[in-house]
Amino acid sequence: MAIVRLSTPLRKFSEGKPEINTEGSTLKEVLANIDSKIPGFLEKVVENDEIKQFINIYINNEDVRLGEGLSTALGESDVVSILPAVSGG
Amino acid sequence: MLIGLKCRNCGQRYPIEPLNTCEECFGPLEVEYDYDAIQERVSREKIEKGPNTIWRYADFLPVTGRIIDLGAGFTPLQRADNLGSILGLDELYIKNDSVNPTFSFKDRVVSVSISKALEFGFDTVGCASTGNLASSVAAHAAKANMNCYIFVPADLNVAKITQALVYNPHLIGVEGNYDEVNRLCTEVSGYYDWAFVNINLRAYYAEGSKTLGYEVAEQLGWEAPDRVVVPAASGSLLTKVWRGFKEFERFGLIDEVNTKVTAAQAEGCSPITTAFRTGEPVKPVRPNTIEKSLAIGNPADGFYAVKVIKESGGTAGSATDAELIEGIKLLARTEGIFTETAGGVVVATLKKLVEAGEIDSDERTVIYITGNGLKTQDVLAEYLPSPIKIKPDLEAFNTQAKPEQKEVA
Numbered sequence: 001m002a003i004v005r006l007s008t009p010l011r012k013f014s015e016g017k018p019e020i021n022t023e024g025s026t027l028k029e030v031l032a033n034i035d036s037k038i039p040g041f042l043e044k045v046v047e048n049d050e051i052k053q054f055i056n057i058y059i060n061n062e063d064v065r066l067g068e069g070l071s072t073a074l075g076e077s078d079v080v081s082i083l084p085a086v087s088g089g
Numbered sequence: 090m091l092i093g094l095k096c097r098n099c100g101q102r103y104p105i106e107p108l109n110t111c112e113e114c115f116g117p118l119e120v121e122y123d124y125d126a127i128q129e130r131v132s133r134e135k136i137e138k139g140p141n142t143i144w145r146y147a148d149f150l151p152v153t154g155r156i157i158d159l160g161a162g163f164t165p166l167q168r169a170d171n172l173g174s175i176l177g178l179d180e181l182y183i184k185n186d187s188v189n190p191t192f193s194f195k196d197r198v199v200s201v202s203i204s205k206a207l208e209f210g211f212d213t214v215g216c217a218s219t220g221n222l223a224s225s226v227a228a229h230a231a232k233a234n235m236n237c238y239i240f241v242p243a244d245l246n247v248a249k250i251t252q253a254l255v256y257n258p259h260l261i262g263v264e265g266n267y268d269e270v271n272r273l274c275t276e277v278s279g280y281y282d283w284a285f286v287n288i289n290l291r292a293y294y295a296e297g298s299k300t301l302g303y304e305v306a307e308q309l310g311w312e313a314p315d316r317v318v319v320p321a322a323s324g325s326l327l328t329k330v331w332r333g334f335k336e337f338e339r340f341g342l343i344d345e346v347n348t349k350v351t352a353a354q355a356e357g358c359s360p361i362t363t364a365f366r367t368g369e370p371v372k373p374v375r376p377n378t379i380e381k382s383l384a385i386g387n388p389a390d391g392f393y394a395v396k397v398i399k400e401s402g403g404t405a406g407s408a409t410d411a412e413l414i415e416g417i418k419l420l421a422r423t424e425g426i427f428t429e430t431a432g433g434v435v436v437a438t439l440k441k442l443v444e445a446g447e448i449d450s451d452e453r454t455v456i457y458i459t460g461n462g463l464k465t466q467d468v469l470a471e472y473l474p475s476p477i478k479i480k481p482d483l484e485a486f487n488t489q490a491k492p493e494q495k496e497v498a
């Protein structure tokens with residue numbers, strides 16, 4: 001079970017809720033499981049098996065692009081944050 | 090003059106709101122203007138009669154209400170023949186933006202974004218800062234009577250922390266690098282209804298950097314230079330300098346633009362330079378450099394910065410910590426300008442690109458010096474000689490401090 005934090009543009013998939021709980025042992029599985037409950041979610045975030053260009057995903061505050069990307073393993077109380085990549089500087 | 094916001098990636102349009110991300114594709118939103126309406130209002134004469142701040146270009150900026158102006162902009166463009174002759178450049182200029190109200194170019198983007206925050210009715214502003222933005226936001230928030238939350242990496246240069254604190258913001262030192270500060274701030278912005286200048290107000294904020302293109306063109310006698318060297322962190326400044334030149338061209342204020350836009354980064358954090366050099370997409374890195382102002386490992390505008398460099402026929406380079414320290418010293422000794430680490434990166438990168446034959450001696454070149462040396466004195470201390478200490482006595486001077494002992498550049 002991972003906690004997934006959604007940034008504002010994704011909250012329309014969660015009826016406005018900032019967080020949802022989802023099963024899955026890797027990031028990829030977690031995203032697919034959200035998609036099975038909320039169709040259309042996955043294609044907002046992933047394209048050709050890669051995280052989309054303007055999205056950053058963090059697991060426990062670590063940018064997954066600096067690590068294993070979509071295949072990053074997830075434990076019980078890990079926190080996933082999906083954020084726009086267009087802030088800062 | 091403002092039409093609205095438009096996604097740079099998919100073209101989706103949005104109203105003038107505190108928004109920076111496209112709901113369709115997560116791409117960055119950019120301000121769209123009614124260029125025909127602007128065209129009717131602008132002229133060189135009108136601009137020249139305007140105030141000696143960025144607000145002489147108000148017709149090209151996305152603010153319609155009250156302006157919070159501490160005097161940002163219209164900084165000197167200084168001919169740099171001493172440095173030019175050492176590097177082998179016939180016509181070199183320094184855009185000295187280290188003399189802004191809070192001593193960095195950030196006052197340009199902040200004057201625009203805090204004014205916009207007021208217009209939107211916010212009472213609280215904030216930002217994620219690599220150092221310079223912190224003081225600029227805090228100072229403008231003080232002037233605007235707004236609450237202010239500033240997030241910085243906790244290990245920031247002492248002078249930058251002191252400077253920011255004096256304006257009395259809520260200053261939050263985050264135990265992490267800038268990318269982590271920025272991630273946290275982006276999350277906070279999803280829970281609090283505040284104006285984060287470089288998050289939800291980023292589309293407006295970024296427009297302020299266009300004035301660094303406008304000013305250089307105006308100060309060169311209404312002409313764009315052959316080459317600019319621009320320090321890059323998120324890459325926003327670089328893309329907006331280009332947009333500034335292109336807008337002036339579009340309005341007929343200058344002739345055709347043939348400016349080669351060139352990025353300068355610290356070698357320990359050079360995702361934009363690496364992407365340009367390898368032709369691969371921008372890959373995030375973990376910064377490892379004494380250069381903190383530019384230490385963004387995951388640059389929001391990296392993709393667009395690389396695009397501008399390619400489109401303009403420019404290039405990109407980087408400087409090591411040792412090289413940037415030499416760059417700071419070289420600029421001070423030749424041109425009398427004391428810059429912070431970001432400026433050291435620019436001078437050192439320029440030197441390397443000239444030596445490598447990537448910049449020609451006859452190019453009219455402008456380098457952007459965007460921050461003041463007093464902000465990063467801590468990194469320099471060990472690289473400078475100690476003063477000669479003597480008794481207040483003529484004999485002591487003659488014996489211990491004879492002119493031959495003085496170091497010359």
Ligand SMILES: Cc1ncc(COP(=O)(O)O)c(C=O)c1O
Nearest residue numbers: 089322323324325326382459460
């Ligand atoms: C002194 C200085 N120069 C240049 C930059 C680069 O700005 P950008 O993020 O727009 O690339 C920064 C960014 O913080 C800075 O502090």
Ligand SMILES: [Zn+2]
Nearest residue numbers: 096099111114
């Ligand atoms: Zn879009």
